[in-house]
Amino acid sequence: MRNPLTRLWRGPLRAPAEPAPAEQKSSRTARLIRLEPGGTARWTPRDYAALAREGFVRNAVVHRAVKLVAENVAALTFLAYEGDALHERHPLTDLLARPNPRQDGAALLEALTAHLMISGNGYLELVSLDGTPREIFALRPDRMRVVPGPDGWAQAYDYTVAGRTVRFAQAGAPPPILHLVLFNPLDDHYGLGALEAAAVAVDTHNAAARWNKALLDNAARPSGALVYAAPDGAILADDQYERLKRELEASYQGAANAGRPLLLEGGLDWKAMSLTPKDMDFLEAKNSAAREIALAFGVPPMLLGIPGDNTYANYQEANRAFWRHTVLPLGARIGSALAQWLAPAFGAADGRSLRLDIDTDRVDALAGDRAALWERVTAAPFLTVNEKRAMVGFGPIAGGDGV
CATH class of the missing domain: 3.30.1120 (Arylsulfatase, C-terminal domain)
Known part of the structure; x- marks a missing residue:
């Protein structure tokens, strides 16, 4: 048997070792993403001001496409859920309804969506008091710089105006900056906006407009x-x-x-x-460029007034497709990002996840879809009352489990 006194012959006792720090999970590729030293601001790879000036400011098609998407996303109504429980009123929805003294919720969402469409990046700043969110502000993307950390992802953001810089460290829950990014296959930190994808079509459309203006200035006659x-x-x-x-x-x-x-x-x-406008097929070239712009922004051409099959039935279908494929997906992504960002500050009860869902019943463009759904549900005799209510977005009622 081992002598218990042998441990005394090994020298003086040592203090117990400190517990190992908690293990933190991280992607094995994170070290490869950090291509620059940590703490150094990474500048945006394109000129946001030039894109906004040539597109949103000087091109009517881009201006209307951005406004159409941004205004409709801003008009969405979000509902707060914790698990399956719907809150008629929640601090998160109250904050989004009045995010700051100078803007209402629609103005904030419109600015955020417009920034996303133009640059592919949207930034929101959270102002908290004693750990409680009080105000939210939309920040201009061209003034924001990502500061990558040791793991390759953003550890801070630098916001620069008139030579003065404010650094927002991404510490705490929730962090002070929410960065929304549209997918960019060539960049790990910055998104790709629809305007950049449509840049060639925008230049073509602007050149056609300038050519038309010069033609009018020269008495509408070929040189x-x-x-x-x-x-x-x-x-x-x-x-x-x-x-x-x-x-x-x-x-x-x-x-x-x-x-x-x-x-x-x-x-x-x-x-x-010179060639005549007919020889150059001037109008068709301009309309073709306008269609490409509309395609990049996810807006059906007829909603922008571009000549085509503009019958009433086609307009209704185009409007429904616009909401289904452009407005609702973008609005759902913004709502999901806001809920994930702000949920820690509001402390979801009973550990249930807090989420923001779009109230599609208030979307007039989808009234036909709702009517068709109600008709199908009503004509299904094998469903219980509560099952029918769940399919149309209502909660269960007592005694509704029978067919």
Whole structure:
């Protein structure tokens, strides 16, 4: 048998070792994502201001597409659920209804959605008092910089305005910044906006608009050349050449001089040189670019007034498809991100998860779908009352388990 006193011969007793720190799970690829030193701001890889200026500011199709998506997402009504329990009123929905003193909930969601459509990134700042969320603000994407941490993901965000920078460390629950990102296959930190994907179509559409404007400025006539055919092969003197240019600009260019006859003298002859709008298929090229823009933003072309099969039935189907495939998925993603971000601050009761669901019963564009669902549910005799109520979004009632 082992002598218990042998442990005394091994020297003085040592203090017990400190417990090992709690194990933290992390992706094995995280160290590969961090391509720059931790704590260094990573600048956005594209010019947000140029995209917004050429697209949203100067292009009517982009402007309307962004507004159409943003305004409809902002008009959605979110319902707060904890598990299967619906809250008629919840602090989270109250905060979203009045996020800050200068904006209502619709204005905040519209700004956030517009930022997502233009840049692929949306940022929200949370202001808390004594651990309780009080206000939410939407921040401009071009002013925000991601600061990657040792694990490759954002450990902080730098917000810069007029040379002054504020750093938001992503510590605490919830963190002060929510970063919404649209999928980008070429970037680990920043999203890809619909406007960048449609940049070529936007440039084409803008060029067509400028060409049309220049055509109107030149009396809506194709440009040509004044040919001087002197019998002895002489050429115009410099003063004659400059005088002719001044007379053309002053008397024959612009909308006020449209249709004015051109008076030629001294062997001058007019020769048309450029192609006509018909030859260039000008209108079709412009409409094709507009359709590509609408496609990138997920908006049916007829909702933007682009010529096509604009019958009433097709318009209804296009509007329903727009809500089903663009507005509702984007709104659901924003609601899910908000709930996951703010749930720790509100402490869901009984450990049940807090989520935000869209109240589709308030969407007029889906009224036909709801009517069809109610008709099918009503005509199903094998379902119980509570099963029928669950299918149309209502809670169970006492005695409703019978057929």
